[in-house]
Structure formats: structure tokens, C-alpha cells
Amino acid sequence: MGDLKLNHSVKNGAVSRLNPLDPEEFRRQGHMMIDFIADYYQNIEIYPVRSQVKPGYLRERLPESAPVNPEPLEIILKDVQNDIIPGITHWQSPNFFAYFPSSGSIAGFLGEMLSTGFNTVGFNWIGSPAATELESIVMDWLGKMLKLPSSFLFSGGGGGVIVVTCSNNFRFRSRTNSLVLMLHRRDYLSSSTAVDPLGPLCDVAKEYGIWVHVDAAYAGGACICPEFRHFLDGVEGANSFSFNAHKWFFTTLDCCCLWLKHPSALISALSTNPEILNNKATESKQVVDYKDWQMALSRRFRALKLWLVLRSYGVTGLGDFIRGHVKMAKHFESLLAADKRFEVVFPTNFAMVSFRVSPLAIPNNEDVNEFNRNLLESINASGSAYMVHAVVGGVYVIRLAVGATLTEYQHVTMAFKLVQDRANALLCTY
Amino acid sequence: MGDLKLNHSVKNGAVSRLNPLDPEEFRRQGHMMIDFIADYYQNIEIYPVRSQVKPGYLRERLPESAPVNPEPLEIILKDVQNDIIPGITHWQSPNFFAYFPSSGSIAGFLGEMLSTGFNTVGFNWIGSPAATELESIVMDWLGKMLKLPSSFLFSGGGGGVIVVTCSNNFRFRSRTNSLVLMLHRRDYLSSSTAVDPLGPLCDVAKEYGIWVHVDAAYAGGACICPEFRHFLDGVEGANSFSFNAHKWFFTTLDCCCLWLKHPSALISALSTNPEILNNKATESKQVVDYKDWQMALSRRFRALKLWLVLRSYGVTGLGDFIRGHVKMAKHFESLLAADKRFEVVFPTNFAMVSFRVSPLAIPNNEDVNEFNRNLLESINASGSAYMVHAVVGGVYVIRLAVGATLTEYQHVTMAFKLVQDRANALLCTY
Numbered sequence: 001m002g003d004l005k006l007n008h009s010v011k012n013g014a015v016s017r018l019n020p021l022d023p024e025e026f027r028r029q030g031h032m033m034i035d036f037i038a039d040y041y042q043n044i045e046i047y048p049v050r051s052q053v054k055p056g057y058l059r060e061r062l063p064e065s066a067p068v069n070p071e072p073l074e075i076i077l078k079d080v081q082n083d084i085i086p087g088i089t090h091w092q093s094p095n096f097f098a099y100f101p102s103s104g105s106i107a108g109f110l111g112e113m114l115s116t117g118f119n120t121v122g123f124n125w126i127g128s129p130a131a132t133e134l135e136s137i138v139m140d141w142l143g144k145m146l147k148l149p150s151s152f153l154f155s156g157g158g159g160g161v162i163v164v165t166c167s168n169n170f171r172f173r174s175r176t177n178s179l180v181l182m183l184h185r186r187d188y189l190s191s192s193t194a195v196d197p198l199g200p201l202c203d204v205a206k207e208y209g210i211w212v213h214v215d216a217a218y219a220g221g222a223c224i225c226p227e228f229r230h231f232l233d234g235v236e237g238a239n240s241f242s243f244n245a246h247k248w249f250f251t252t253l254d255c256c257c258l259w260l261k262h263p264s265a266l267i268s269a270l271s272t273n274p275e276i277l278n279n280k281a282t283e284s285k286q287v288v289d290y291k292d293w294q295m296a297l298s299r300r301f302r303a304l305k306l307w308l309v310l311r312s313y314g315v316t317g318l319g320d321f322i323r324g325h326v327k328m329a330k331h332f333e334s335l336l337a338a339d340k341r342f343e344v345v346f347p348t349n350f351a352m353v354s355f356r357v358s359p360l361a362i363p364n365n366e367d368v369n370e371f372n373r374n375l376l377e378s379i380n381a382s383g384s385a386y387m388v389h390a391v392v393g394g395v396y397v398i399r400l401a402v403g404a405t406l407t408e409y410q411h412v413t414m415a416f417k418l419v420q421d422r423a424n425a426l427l428c429t430y
Numbered sequence: 431m432g433d434l435k436l437n438h439s440v441k442n443g444a445v446s447r448l449n450p451l452d453p454e455e456f457r458r459q460g461h462m463m464i465d466f467i468a469d470y471y472q473n474i475e476i477y478p479v480r481s482q483v484k485p486g487y488l489r490e491r492l493p494e495s496a497p498v499n500p501e502p503l504e505i506i507l508k509d510v511q512n513d514i515i516p517g518i519t520h521w522q523s524p525n526f527f528a529y530f531p532s533s534g535s536i537a538g539f540l541g542e543m544l545s546t547g548f549n550t551v552g553f554n555w556i557g558s559p560a561a562t563e564l565e566s567i568v569m570d571w572l573g574k575m576l577k578l579p580s581s582f583l584f585s586g587g588g589g590g591v592i593v594v595t596c597s598n599n600f601r602f603r604s605r606t607n608s609l610v611l612m613l614h615r616r617d618y619l620s621s622s623t624a625v626d627p628l629g630p631l632c633d634v635a636k637e638y639g640i641w642v643h644v645d646a647a648y649a650g651g652a653c654i655c656p657e658f659r660h661f662l663d664g665v666e667g668a669n670s671f672s673f674n675a676h677k678w679f680f681t682t683l684d685c686c687c688l689w690l691k692h693p694s695a696l697i698s699a700l701s702t703n704p705e706i707l708n709n710k711a712t713e714s715k716q717v718v719d720y721k722d723w724q725m726a727l728s729r730r731f732r733a734l735k736l737w738l739v740l741r742s743y744g745v746t747g748l749g750d751f752i753r754g755h756v757k758m759a760k761h762f763e764s765l766l767a768a769d770k771r772f773e774v775v776f777p778t779n780f781a782m783v784s785f786r787v788s789p790l791a792i793p794n795n796e797d798v799n800e801f802n803r804n805l806l807e808s809i810n811a812s813g814s815a816y817m818v819h820a821v822v823g824g825v826y827v828i829r830l831a832v833g834a835t836l837t838e839y840q841h842v843t844m845a846f847k848l849v850q851d852r853a854n855a856l857l858c859t860y
Binding site for chain 2: 040069165298
């Protein structure tokens with residue numbers, strides 16, 4: 001069998017297996033995978049954005065058990081193409097406008113590769129000093145870009161850490177109950193991208209001694225642009241602040257940036273000290289051991305990808321990418337405004353437009369929410385774009401979130417034409 | 431400036447920035463990174479295994495703020511080489527014997543690339559059906575390889591999920607308190623690789639209605655080999671079972687495989703239903719929404735790397751890799767046995783040897799633990815190998831954990847010679 005040649009070499013009649021991390025084989029297969037993914041990006045628009053498969057589709061295609069013998073990458077990649085890709089909802093497609101973006105980038109991808117290549121476990125400083133120190137440094141860099149008060153930076157007695165995702169921050173209760181997270185208004189705020197006025201809220205919380213965590217999961221990164229920074233006014237009264245760089249900051253999943261004024265509160269809640277991890281650097285108290293800033297013990301070297309993103313695009317580049325998406329959202333809004341049958345339901349703060357077919361355009365006896373629900377399903381079933389809905393105050397809205405990295409003006413224009421066509425078709429049925 | 435050419439193209443006098451996910455630029459930079467990492471593996475033995483930098487080394491080398499303008503990958507990679515690599519503790523080095531292994535592999539790396547390339551957010555089935563379905567399928571495959579009772583598999587009413595890491599499982603308390611994890615003996619058991627007899631423990635727990643979670647973080651994967659499967663005897667009485675495929679199962683960080691007999695207990699504790707995620711597939715109750723099986727809402731497509739590992743190496747290949755490490759550990763044990771000054775402190779169950787210089791070899795007035803502590807520091811300061819210690823029952827032991835993927839017999843032999851040389855040198859000072 002030809003495939004055996006790839007994983008084995010025959011020497012003196014005996015089959016000798018290659019080391020599974022053999023550098024030359026790594027190089028060969030690595031290049032093959034880069035080309036596969038580059039081709040995927042090149043062709044991404046030919047696939048339906050929202051996967052069209054039926055539940056259980058993959059179990060019908062894959063064997064019931066793992067293979068006994070090794071299989072070559074060439075065969076596996078064919079199966080990725082034929083069996084996996086049909087079941088992918090293409091978050092990297094320029095026609096993906098659903099949920100919040102998962103904005104990949106070349107730099108984020110390369111940083112992830114490097115982190116996976118080193119495959120270090122940075123539970124403490126000595127586990128890989130560079131992993132800890134780079135994380136502290138880039139969190140200070142990013143804190144400065146956001147003009148966070150210096151009390152959130154290491155230099156000001158606070159500090160930052162990269163954790164899995166913002167939603168996690170709400171899920172945990174500390175073991176000591178010394179850390180209480182409040183203002184759990186995220187489900188509502190996130191779906192509409194409304195922003196609370198931080199100053200007055202922090203003032204009230206301070207009066208009652210309540211910990212204020214500001215979760216800017218989606219749009220926190222946009223505040224590196226001076227024109228959006230005002231949304232963070234008052235953050236100096238908060239205890240902690242976070243945003244997901246994997247949403248709209250060109251860093252691949254997962255990368256939640258969390259800053260705290262008093263990291264000691266987190267550390268006293270979460271620290272562990274198994275004997276096996278004791279070491280001189282920790283004893284010296286001169287180092288950060290990030291295991292004490294998170295729930296899990298193990299941690300990946302996530303700072304690398306954020307560092308590569310910041311360096312590869314620079315502060316100006318990142319600001320321009322964000323502004324580009326905001327402008328495209330405004331463009332979509334202007335297209336809606338030119339057709340009186342549509343209405344924008346919430347003000348567009350960032351790059352997300354909430355709209356619907358107006359009750360005025362819908363025949364009297366029809367349920368407005370139901371009509372818009374049918375419209376959205378018709379849009380998504382087309383495969384040409386993917387959007388999702390929200391319901392706020394009983395109003396069903398369709399959300400168009402611009403933020404997929406490959407999206408350009410033409411995609412937004414096409415998305416509007418799709419919405420218009422499908423609305424026309426639905427209105428004709430009455 | 432030359433570097434501008436890399437990120438910009440000049441057209442009619444105006445600078446037009448490349449899309450940060452431009453497929454051809456992705457291809458160019460991706461190939462560059464593959465070569466960088468392949469070269470790193472090729473040269474990995476020239477670096478001290480445990481980083482020798484001093485706390486704060488990186489802040490002295492990096493700028494205080496993020497760059498304003500984009501920088502080219504060529505420059506960034508030079509900085510990785512000069513500034514980051516000295517601060518890496520090389521977990522992929524064949525001379526890394528510390529903690530537990532973080533066993534990378536080509537297949538694990540490629541799976542991670544593919545998952546990062548798709549960069550999907552698989553909180554629910556529709557977020558990417560392939561991500562959910564492949565995860566359920568590979569967890570069934572792996573459960574069968576481990577001969578878990580069918581009640582842990584989807585086909586038997588249970589099911590598996592990939593979470594971040596086993597240590598997380600102990601950290602959370604569910605919001606509803608419907609899920610209680612017990613048998614928190616991991617810190618002790620892990621450092622010595624001792625294994626509890628599961629049958630009798632489960633019997634006692636059943637009597638009191640206590641949830642039994644079996645955490646086989648390090649060596650669970652070894653139980654795919656028939657000769658190690660007996661360690662899991664009695665698991666049929668447990669409620670859940672997990673191991674970290676990123677430790678000793680050739681899957682890059684992070685990948686904790688968790689099976690449950692009654693996933694409903696987890697789901698009732700952890701499910702969330704924001705309106706924005708409502709969809710027909712979820713309403714049909716025909717699909718798994720893995721967001722309800724974990725604390726965070728977002729999740730990466732981790733099943734891909736496990737699938738690539740299982741297929742690229744097959745059941746036989748994986749068993750052979752594990753057996754190879756176990757044999758190397760036995761080889762180290764036999765080298766120790768030939769020098770009466772050393773003793774093996776705990777029985778070697780898997781590929782981790784716990785040893786020390788015997789009290790009989792140490793001059794009367796010396797503290798045995800202190801001597802071995804000094805010996806370990808001397809070994810690690812050499813940069814030629816990295817091991818850590820454990821203290822069990824007051825006895826300080828040095829641990830040699832074989833499991834780095836690149837490790838071969840010669841590395842274990844050299845590690846023994848290093849231990850011997852350093853012990854000789856220390857004994858000579860008396």
C-alpha cells in the first residue's frame with residue numbers, strides 16, 4: 001500500500017516508524033496544510049455560508065471506529081474536503097454576518113502556529129518565562145492602546161491576563177467568594193450592542209462595595225480608535241475590564257483580554273500550590289504565575305498571537321480595519337434607509353446593524369415578528385449570507401454584524417440585495 | 431522602507447493595504463512559518479531545556495508600547511529567535527523530562543492549523559455542524575479504544591466532550607449544585623502516578639450516592655494498550671472519566687477528553703439559552719449543543735486535531751509510541767539499578783520514574799532531601815535536561831517523565847549519565 005511509505009521507512013526488511021514529530025516530515029506535511037488552507041480561503045465564497053447539512057450527516061459518512069493503521073495526510077485532506085467542509089458554517093466567509101465576528105487574520109494564525117509549535121505549558125513563570133513575560137507586556141501594550149487607567153496596568157499596580165473567553169468570567173464563582181462579578185447584563189447588551197454609561201453605574205456600585213466588571217466582549221477592541229474611546233469613559237471606577245480579541249480584533253479563537261486593578265483578589269481566589277510546581281522563581285516572588293489568575297492549571301502561550309497581531313498590523317492598521325467595518329455597516333444602513341419598507345431598530349454603535357421590515361410595509365393581519373423570522377430563514381437558506389436575530393423588548397430584529405476579515409463593500413451591497421430580494425418574494429405571497 | 435512593501439501595495443500613488451486574510455499573502459507567510467518551526471525542531475537540542483533567563487528579562491528587550499505602524503514577519507521572526515526562544519522552556523525537547531509531557535505531534539499540529547484556519551465558534555450545532563458531530567464521533571472512537579463501558583458512549587446513552595483541561599473539572603462548582611465532583615486526590619496521585627483501585631471506591635461512593643469522577647489526566651490514554659487497561663477496571667461504577675490528550679496522547683494543548691454516563695447532569699448545570707442562539711436544529715432536540723457541556727460559551731473546533739491524531743497514527747501506532755516511552759523509562763530504571771547509590775522510590779506504573787540518591791550513599795550528617803534537591807538543581811542548571819521533584823510522605827524524589835515526542839533511547843541514556851555525573855560531583859564535595 002502506497003500510504004505506508006508516508007509513515008514508515010523500510011530498512012533491512014524491518015518497518016521502522018518515523019518519529020511523530022520528525023522535523024522533515026513536519027515540514028513536508030506543514031507546507032501541504034498551508035496550501036490546503038490558502039486554497040480554502042481562495043474558494044470560500046463557493047460554499048453556503050451557513051452549513052446546509054442535516055443532523056447526523058457525519059455519522060453516516062465516517063466509520064464507527066478509529067482506524068487500526070496509520071492513514072496518510074493526502075487521504076485525510078480529501079475527507080476534510082468532502083465530509084468536513086459541507087458541515088462547516090463558514091465564519092471566515094466574507095458573507096458571514098451572524099452572531100459576532102470571529103475575525104481571523106494571517107498574523108493571528110501564525111501566532112497560533114508558533115504557540116502550537118512550542119507547545120509549552122505556561123502554568124508558572126519557569127514553565128516558560130517568555131510566555132508569562134510576553135503576556136504581561138502585550139497586556140500593558142494593549143491597555144495603553146485602549147487608554148485604560150494606569151491602575152489596570154502592571155506598571156500601575158494592576159495587571160492583565162489572557163483567559164479563554166469573556167463568557168467564562170461570568171460563569172465561575174470563586175472558591176473563597178472573595179471575588180464577585182456583577183452587572184450581568186451581557187445577554188441583553190451584547191445582542192443589541194448597547195453600552196451602559198459606566199460612570200454612574202460605578203458610582204452606585206462603589207457606594208455598596210460591589211465589584212464592577214466591565215465586559216466589552218465584542219467591541220472593546222474598537223476603543224483603540226479615539227472616536228470610540230468615549231464608550232469607556234468611567235472605566236476608571238470599575239474593578240476589571242475585558243474584551244474578546246477573538247471577536248473583532250483579528251486574533252484567532254480563543255483570546256479574552258482581562259485587566260484587573262487588584263489582581264490579588266483573583267489570585268487569592270484561584271491560586272493553587274501543588275509541590276510539583278514549587279520552584280525558586282516562584283519563591284522569590286519576583287514573577288507572575290498565571291495559573292493563579294485562571295481556573296485551569298495548564299495554559300497555552302496565547303500572548304504570541306496577540307503580539308503578532310499588534311506588530312503585524314500596528315496601531316494604525318488595526319484602527320483602519322475596525323473603521324473599515326464600521327463604514328461598511330453605515331453603508332448597509334444607508335441602503336436600508338433608501339428603501340422605506342425597512343427600518344433600523346437600534347442605533348448602530350459599532351459595525352452591527354439591527355433592522356427589520358417595518359410594520360408599515362407588512363399587510364395588516366400579519367405578525368411583524370413572524371414575517372421577519374420568515375425573512376431571516378429565507379436569507380439563510382439561500383446560503384449566500386448568514387445573519388441571526390435578536391429579540392429585544394418583544395421586537396424581533398435581524399442583525400447584520402460586519403467583521404469577517406474578508407468582507408468588503410461589495411459583500412455588504414450583495415447582502416442588502418439579498419435581503420431586498422427575499423423580502424420582495426415574501427411580500428408577493430400576500 | 432522595504433517592509434512597507436510586505437503589507438501595502440502602492441497603486442496610483444495611494445497606499446492600499448492588503449486584506450489581513452489575503453489568501454496569497456497567507457500562503458507566503460504560512461510557508462515561512464512552517465520552515466521556521468521545522469528548523470526549530472531540527473535545532474531544538476542546542477537550547478538549554480529549562481530556560482536560563484532571569485525574571486524581567488523580556489521587559490528589558492521589548493519596547494514599552496505597541497508599534498504604530500505594521501512590521502514585516504521577517505523582523506518579527508528574528509525577534510522570536512533572539513528574544514523569545516531564550517525565554518522558552520523547551521517542552522518539545524527530547525531532553526525534557528519534567529512535570530508530565532506535553533507531547534506534540536505533526537498530526538496534532540496540523541489539526542490545530544485546520545481548526546484555526548476554519549476559526550469557527552462551535553457553541554451550538556448550527557455554529558458548525560461538523561465541529562459538533564466530529565467531536566461526538568471521535569469521543570465514541572476513543573471511548574471504544576479505551577474499552578470504556580458503552581454507557582459512557584453516545585450510542586449507550588452517555589457521551590463525551592472535549593474541554594480545556596482536567597484541572598478545570600475540579601475547579602468549578604455548578605450553578606445548580608446538581609453536579610458534585612469527588613475523589614479529589616489528584617495532586618497526590620498525579621505527582622507519583624499511583625492509581626486508586628476504582629472498583630472498591632465506586633462501591634463506597636454508590637452507597638452514599640456520591641458522584642465519582644475518575645481523573646486519569648496523565649496516563650488515561652495509555653489504557654488503549656491492553657497491558658494497561660487493567661488500571662481502568664471498575665470504571666463502569668464511575669459517573670465520569672477524563673484524561674488530557676495533550677499530556678501523553680500526541681495532541682497539542684489543550685484537549686481534555688471527558689466522558690459522562692449522564693450528560694444531562696452537566697447540561698442541567700451549565701446550559702444557557704440566549705435568544706441570539708435560538709435556532710431550528712436546537713428546537714428539534716436532535717442535536718448536541720456543546721455550549722451546554724462546558725462553562726464558556728465559545729469553543730474551538732478541537733475535535734479536528736484528535737481526529738487527525740487518531741487517523742494519522744492509527745490505534746497500533748499510538749500504542750507503539752506509548753510502549754516506546756514505557757520501555758525507555760524501564761531502560762532508565764535499569765541504569766539506576768546498576769548503580770547502587772540510587773534507588774527507585776515508587777513503582778514505575780507508566781513512563782515516569784521516581785528516584786533519588788539513597789540515604790545509604792549520602793554521608794551521615796547530610797539531609798537526604800536537601801542532597802537530592804541540590805542534585806536536581808544541578809541537573810537543571812546544566813541545561814542538558816529538565817526534571818522536577820515531588821515530595822510524597824516527606825520523601826523528596828526526582829521525577830523523570832519520558833513522553834516528549836522526540837525522546838529516543840540515547841536521550842534517556844544521556845539523562846542518566848548527567849544524573850550520575852552531577853551526583854558524583856556533589857558527593858565529592860563531602
